[in-house]
Amino acid sequence: MTLRHWARRAGVCLFLLTTAGLSGTASAATTLDTVKGRGQLLCGVNTGLAGFSNPDSQGKWTGLDVDVCKAVAAAVLGDANKVRYVPLTAQQRLTALQSGEIDILSRNTTWTLTRDAQGLNFLPPVYYDGQGFMVNKALGVTSAKQLDGATICVQTGTTTELNLADWFRANNLKFKGVVIEQLDELLAAFFAGRCDAFTSDESQMAGVRASVAPKPDDYVILPERISKEPLAPVVRHGDDQWKDIATWTLYALLEAEERGITAANVDQQTKNTDPNVQRLLGVTGDMGKMLGLDNQWALRAIKAVGNYGEMFERNVGKGSPLKLERGLNAQWTNGGLMYAPPIR
Ligand SMILES: N[C@@H](CCC(=O)N[C@@H](CS)C(=O)NCC(=O)O)C(=O)O
Structure with a gap:
């Protein structure tokens, strides 16, 4: 074998070693396993912003971004209270996510190309702003x-x-x-x-x-x-399953609004004969199992925080001191940008 041949072979071996090493890392504990093992979701939020994430004097957090944390905890852990809120400034937030200090960032963060390309994955926007x-x-x-x-x-x-x-x-x-x-x-x-x-x-x-x-x-x-400030939750690159779980939990809340399912009526809605509602609420199909959860994932999330419209009105809309209009954040059926892909 000539030196050149050897080098080429060695290069191939090196390449194989590297990819084996990488896939080894990728198959280490997934975010879902880590969150389940810990029994708590670490959710990065604003240090205090009315309507989005605000702690009261007892340390109880409320807001649209906080509801996203709760919905994911309800879907994944079966309990919307199993969240530890990690308050982060604008400067700290992306590093905290990249370093693994939090599982998800839900903090008025604008989706931009630069941030997306720097190792992050944006979920569907929860508030289209400017x-x-x-x-x-x-x-x-x-x-x-x-x-x-x-x-x-x-x-x-x-x-x-x-x-x-x-x-x-x-x-x-x-x-x-x-x-x-x-x-x-x-x-x-x-x-x-x-x-x-x-x-x-x-x-x-x-x-x-x-x-x-x-x-x-x-x-x-x-x-x-x-x-344009599409404010969206964020997860790290490299864990597609976790991204899917968080993404579809948000879509489930949007779909619930479109189908008239609320926190108050979600249990009765399990008797609804509409196949779309049955799939969403886990009466038929295996939507939750396909995500690595159980089939009541969406039902629990809706029960915990209500549908997207309820979240909006309570935190930033008519039921709040902010009194913001739905505007771009209305459902697509009402001329807005909120649109859940089919849950099927
Ligand atoms: N959406 C913009 C701005 C987000 C932002 O951090 N805004 C400030 C100004 S209101 C804020 O929320 N600060 C709260 C904090 O740092 O605790 C972005 O993603 O860069």
Whole structure:
């Protein structure tokens, strides 16, 4: 054998060794096994954002993002309370997921190409949002275009910070950023009058205005939406089964709304003769088993948090201080973007 032949063979062997090593890692404990073994879901959430994830004085968490954690825990562990909430700043959140500190990130996080390509998988968006600006009414500003030369409070590690620079550049305007990592410090700066404007996703500004502003009526959200912010839960690359479980749990909540299934009527709905409802609720078929769960996975998730419409209204819609409209977050049957693929 010539040296060249040997080298080529060795290369092949090396390649085989490497792939064997990799598949060895991949077949190590799956996220599903880890979560089941621990008996608890580690869910990364916001440090405190009204409507999305907010702890009360007893440490009880509520919000749209929190409900996603609960729904996954109910589907996987049979109990929506088996969640440990891990509060994360904008800057910490993706590293926490990549390093395995959490099983899923459910924290007003925008789906972008860069984040997707950096080892993460985005689930279906739970809230389609867009970035805007909030100002004190006393400033007399009615359009973002009047913010030339303004001082703007923005949180670091966000798409918000990037969009802000893009939008001002695209409109030939100047601004001075006050960039702070901790949201509470940032908001204290804004409400103390250190910035002319605060910029964030619209839903977050509504939450901040309703729950943090000293006098909510003194503040106005300007009409411009300068970006697309599809806010979606995130999991790590490399565990397709876990991604499927979390993805289809969200779709089950959307499908439940479309079919009129609620937290209150889900048990009665098991008697519904519609084959779509029967499959969703595990009366027929093996939808849950195909995901590695049991067939009552979706029934438990719906019972725990209600359908997507119920989650929306309770946390950020009519039943909440935020009073956000469904808008893009309406079902596709009502002109919105919420659409579950067939559960069959
Ligand atoms: N959706 C944007 C912004 C998300 C974001 O982190 N927004 C801030 C401003 S309201 C926030 O939630 N901060 C809370 C915190 O860091 O605890 C992104 O994914 O980058």
